[in-house]
Amino acid sequence: MKSKTLVPVCVVAVVLMGLYLIPPAASQSQTTSQPESSRVNASKTVLELGVKGDGITDDSAAIQKLVDASVGSLRFPSGQYRFTKPVVIDLTKVGPTSISGDGTATILMEGAGPAFHFIGTHNGTASPKTVQPVVWEKERTPMIDGIEIVGKHPEAIGVAASKTMQINITRLVVRKALHGIHLYERNRNVSIDNCHLYENEGVGIYLEKLNLHQINISDSHISYNKQGGIVVRESEIRNIQIGNCDIEGNMGQETEPTANILFDISKGSLREGAIFGCTIQHTNDAPDSANVRFIGNGPEDPRKVGNFAIADNSMSDVAVNIHLKHARGITITGNTLWQAYEHNLLVEDSSHIVLGSNLLDRNPDYRAKTKDANVFKDCTDCTLNALNILATRGVPAGLILENCARMNITNCSIRQCQNGGILLSNVKQSRISDCLITEGEKNFAIRVTGGQEIQITDNLVSGSIDVGPGTEVSNTMTVY
Structure with a gap:
């Protein structure tokens, strides 16, 4: 019987180790598919790539060179970076680009225009x-x-974008x-989050001559911008969400009506969106100041601004807390409004407005001489x-309706209003029911002048009910 030849164990081990050390072809392909220069650059900061960041050298050309070289990721460590002209990120030429810092880098924008200007080519919609x-x-x-931008030129802007898809702006600070x-021209699917836009001469977030679908503005502090906090003008906007922000003091040097949040659609349209969970307040010394103001495109077609919800916000300390003009399809619920020097609510030439479960208060801790009027015209x-x-x-009166039709007023509580409860002037086909109005013997609870087809029913009131001809009154209990 012949014996089998045995391979020594040590030889097998050596062979296997050799096979392990030889990289497979697939692994080699994956390793060499990305250019070495790109992989190195992605791990370096702009200081390591030749930018000075000393607050003296003009760094704009050096940053532009890195952008044009398609570095992709521009990381700014601690330092001050002087720009004398915009850094233009032409995305279709340079590819995907991000600009980031850890909150310790400041861009000193000493030229006109945006410090960073993102330009794309997207002409489509939000549909894939x-x-x-x-x-x-x-x-x-x-x-x-994670970048701070400080304006050092009268026409300096923080960040601008046109024709971009899914731009993300986070932890950005822009001041002065x-x-x-x-945002201008056209953008889609914009996200702005955790930003501080503070003490600028113009607007905090400016949507101008813009076609935009889908923008979320959240958890940001937008304050002391002299021409408005969030402003939309001459634009076509769909799906705008503003949530959980502190927005205050954004008025003072405007040459036309503005507000902490202004949708001026006298040209264009804005539909679909919400303002929710925000604190919106100040400035009492601006004569036409407002916290939230919608302006549609005129009495001939008051439907171009609307399909909107204003919910669960706290607003105060302006001439008008909420102003709607030429608007349609807006729900206003769950808000706390107070200290309005002229109007808590001013609604003009608007339709299909649902106003429910809001507190329109005068807290004695706030001693300003405010009117806090609530008017529908x-x-x-x-x-x-x-x-x-x-x-x-x-x-x-506490609630005033002038020249209105088909208005349904129910389940309201009205107290201590100086001259009266509810006043209807030239109103038709409308109803007041199930309200509690306590105004005392000297003031009227409900007064109707002019108009027709008015029903007043099932209210509990103190004070007089004064109605003119053509008014139907039924089942009303008056208590003195």
Whole structure:
């Protein structure tokens, strides 16, 4: 019987080790598929790539050179970076680009225009089928995060964007510039989060001559910008969400009506969106100041601004807390409004407004001489429910309706208003029911002048009910 030849164990071990040390072809391909220069650059900061960041050298050309070289990731460590002209990120040429810092880098913008200007080519909608391949390959999701920009020129802007897809702006600080963030021409799916836009001469977030679908503005502090906090002008906007922000003091040097939040659609349209969970307040010394102001495109077509919810906000300390003009389809619920020097609510030439469960207060801790009026003028088809109105001063009544039609007022509580409870003037086909109005013997609870087809029913009131011809009154209990 022949014996088998045995391979020594040590030889097998050596062979196996050799096989392990030889990289497979697939691994070699993966390793060499990305250029070495790109991999090195991605790990370096701009200081390591030749930028000075000393607050003296003009760094704008050096940064532009890195952008044009398609570095992709520009990381700014601690330092001051002087720019004398905008850094232009032409995405279709340079590819996906992000600008980031850890909050210790300051851009000193000493030239006119935006410190960072993102430019794309997206002409489609928000639908995936309209996005061209070049957008996903070269332009998608430009980002800026963790940077401070300080304006050192009267026309300096923080960040601007045009024709971008899914731009993300986070933890950005812009102050002492003209505008903080400027979006224009066309953008889609914008996200602005955790930003501080503070003490700028113009607007905090400016949407100007813009076609935009889908923008989320959240958890940001937008304050002391002299021409408005969030302003939309001459634009076509759909799906705008503003949530959980502190927005205050954004008025003072405007040459036209503005507000902490202004949608001026006298040209254009704005529909679909919400303002929710925000604190919106100040400035009492601006004569036409407002916290939230919607302006549609005129009495001939008052439907271009609306389909909107204003919910669960706290607003105070301006001439008008909420001002709607030429608007349609807005729900206003769960808000606390007080200290309005002229109007808590001013609604003009608007329709299909639902106003429910809001507190319109006069807290004795706030001693300013405010009127806090609540007025609807030239409105139709509105529902006013569960309002709590307290202590208006220097106006004809706590709730005033003028030249309105098909208005339904129910379940409201109105107290201590200086001259009266509810005043209807030239109103038709409207109803007041199930309200509690306590105004004392000297003031009227409900007064109707002019108008027709008015029903007043099932209210508990103190004070007089004064109605003119053509008014139907039924089941009303008057208590003195």
